[in-house]
Amino acid sequence: MFLKFRYRLGYESLCREVSDSITWRRFCRIPLDGSVPHPTTLMKLTTRCGAAAVDGLNEALLAKATEAKVLRTTKLRADTTVVPSNVSYPTDSGLLAKAIRRIAVTGKRIQAAGGATRTRVRDRSRAAGRRAHAIGFKLRSRSAAGRDEALAAVRRTTGELADLAETAATDAERLLANAKHALRRARAKATALKGTGAHDGAAGRRRGRLARAIDDLEDLVTATRQITAQTRQRLAGQTPDGATRRVSLHDPDARPIAKGRLGKPVEFGHKA
Incomplete structure (x- = not known):
């Protein structure tokens, strides 16, 4: 579901991409000889879990990545530019x-x-x-x-x-x-x-x-x-x-x- 959100994929496209990619299989903990869940299975699981469970899993994943120093969440850099208005000085x-x-x-x-x-x-x-x-x-x-x-x-x-x-x-x-x-x-x-x-x-x-x-x-x-x-x-x-x-x-x-x-x-x- 993270890959679906990250790359804006549909359920069928998501299952097809995971099946064809060794890296994505490892990320999803699916063995090379294992079968990828059917798109309708993912739909039913998502509906059954609800948005609260998905948000909780994402927060837990973020906390674990921060603890392992995979992500550094103490700094944020933002770049801005000016969109000029049609006004005289x-x-x-x-x-x-x-x-x-x-x-x-x-x-x-x-x-x-x-x-x-x-x-x-x-x-x-x-x-x-x-x-x-x-x-x-x-x-x-x-x-x-x-x-x-x-x-x-x-x-x-x-x-x-x-x-x-x-x-x-x-x-x-x-x-x-x-x-x-x-x-x-x-x-x-x-x-x-x-x-x-x-x-x-x-x-x-x-x-x-x-x-x-x-x-x-x-x-x-x-x-x-x-x-x-x-x-x-x-x-x-x-x-x-x-x-x-x-x-x-x-x-x-x-x-x-x-x-x-x-x-x-x-x-x-x-x-x-």
Whole structure:
């Protein structure tokens, strides 16, 4: 049964291989002139013994092999590699600016689908873009004398971006509350129409678009809050925990992974 598990064989293939192999016969304690059990015999024995007995035999075999120093179970070596995600190099300012733009776009999707149409939503994308461009301009400064001043300006502008992102997330939460209320009203109306036998295909598709936009905005607000929190932490002089750090808006599971490569000291993706 160990050979069957190890080499992923069926019962008939297992019996045929054991019959043809001297090494496998010795492993199974079957003499050269002895007969190999029939496949149906192995099936019946396995069913009769059950999984608990097989597991117990395997544990006993492992303990005996360890005691005889055939196996060394005190050390384990694992090799990992990085599966990169389709994300651009993440910076705090870049992620904040993207989050603000996507909040504005998703809010317009919600209102276009008929949700919270009277809720005022301010588009802060231009203000975020100006601050992101200002950060890039400051970082490209080659003046050594003004380097400290440029870094201070970058930190100040990043803080302003974090303030904008928090305000945009707060506005988005208010929009979400009103949009969910509108979605509940639309679903109640659809239920009433269904009771009368009326058909509302276009309205149903519109409700579907509204529901999807609401889900997208909820995920986006959660990501924005997380990115803002880790930006505040970095501005305070602390390094965010890499195991929970958010590096992408569309891929929440991507993480920064340092493998020590010369060309790419830090990669972003998943460890495999």
